[in-house]
Amino acid sequence: MTGTDHEHSESVVVAAQWLADQSNPPHPVVPALRGRFGLSVLEACEAAALARKFRTSRQAFA
Structure with missing residues (x-):
């Protein structure tokens, strides 16, 4: 699946939420x-x- 049809695993979503919340994201991120995770x-x-x-x-939307 590609584009908006792609579903992410729960661990990917949790990692993304964590990363989005970081005011100073780690570098290199991967x-x-x-x-x-x-x-x-x-x-x-x-x-x-x-x-x-x-x-x-x-x-x-803030």
């Missing part, structure tokens, strides 16, 4: 998410992208 590289990339969407939505 290794940090992999270590903290046990994600694969692909899942960590998905979480980072989802976190960006969360932050954008928060700013737009």
Whole structure:
């Protein structure tokens, strides 16, 4: 599945929410998410992208 039809695993969503809440996000982000949440590289990339969407939505609707 691609685009808006893609469903994320619960661990990806949890990682994305955590990352979106960080005022000082870790750098580099992918290794940090992999270590903290046990994600694969692909899942960590998905979480980072989802976190960006969360932050954008928060700013737009704040």
